[in-house]
Amino acid sequence: QVQLVEFGGGLVQAGGSLRLSCAASGRTFSGFAMGWFRRSPGKEREFVAAINWSGSTTYYADSVKGRFTISRDNAKNTVYLQMNAMKPEDTAVYYCAASRLGTIVVLVTNEADYWGQGTQVTVSS
16 A cells, blocks of 8 residues: 655746655555646646656656656655646646556556545646
8 A cells, every 4th residue: 555645735926836745655666656647626637747666757748848847766755746837727736646557657547546635736827
């Protein structure tokens, strides 16, 4: 079993930056692929970014490519999402997720095995 807890959400102005962190419990974190998803009011859950078990492969939604960066520190059981040049349309609840597969193939289909509780990110115009 893996438990995921997100940190770092908040309010930021358009054009600003925010970094989300996700702390994972469990000894198998380093073998899991990790991802970030978001859900805006009235919208379906949206894939944002994913990273494989080693950090050698990353993948981004077109809407965040070039602005967001996903990374991980397996020694700290933590995955990060650095968000730059933020836009009001980035406003959402952001969820950390884990896939038992070490590759990102499941995460990019908008699915995962484990989910965090979510953290609110609000971008003001």
